[in-house]
Amino acid sequence: MTVTHRKYVPHSHAHYxxxxxxxxxxxxxxxxxxxxxxxxxxxxxxxxxxxxxxxxAAPIQAGDVIEATATIVRVGTRSREVxxxxxxxxxxxxxxxxxxxxxxDPPIVVTTARGTVVVPVATP
Numbered sequence: 737m738t739v740t741h742r743k744y745v746p747h748s749h750a751h752y753x754x755x756x757x758x759x760x761x762x763x764x765x766x767x768x769x770x771x772x773x774x775x776x777x778x779x780x781x782x783x784x785x786x787x788x789x790x791x792x793a794a795p796i797q798a799g800d801v802i803e804a805t806a807t808i809v810r811v812g813t814r815s816r817e818v819x820x821x822x823x824x825x826x827x828x829x830x831x832x833x834x835x836x837x838x839x840x841d842p843p844i845v846v847t848t849a850r851g852t853v854v855v856p857v858a859t860p
Contacts, residue, residue: 738807739773741765742825750798755828757796762822762847763787765804770818770853773806777816778855785815787851794846799828799837802846814854822847 743765749757767784774782796802803825810817823843829836 737773737777738805739769739776740803740805741769741772742801742803745796745798745800745802747798754795755798757798757800759792759796759847761796762792762802762804763790763849765802765822766806766820766847766849766851769804769806769820770851773808773818774816774853774855777808780855782816782853782855785852785854787849790847790849792847794824794844796822796824796846797827800824801826801837803843809850814857816853816855818851818853820847820849820851821845 745757751758771781774780802822804822807819808816809819823845824840825843826837826839829838
């Protein structure tokens with residue numbers, strides 16, 4: 737099972753020079769896709785237990801459109817191991833104009849992670 741969300745990164749989220757956004761932005765999106773994944777598979781939002789691995793591969797910038805995907809890779813009795821990937825699918829291009837942007841093909845992978853969510857024991 738895989739779930740994907742897309743989100744525009746507003747300029748109000750830029751914290752650093754060059755319109756950079758902190759790495760936690762992508763992790764927040766991972767929490768959202770993990771929640772939907774748990775609802776779809778277990779009928780419950782579940783709880784995020786933790787990450788076993790996180791890798792920041794490229795920057796997220798204000799004006800980006802980010803796509804975050806969560807895929808279940810292991811199912812335990814109550815735990816679900818999930819792989820995450822966040823990609824920039826569109827990026828602002830201020831050199832062409834103040835509201836110009838480009839669709840990126842291929843997208844830029846910005847963050848990958850592996851984590852564990854826990855869901856309640858299913859009741860009959």
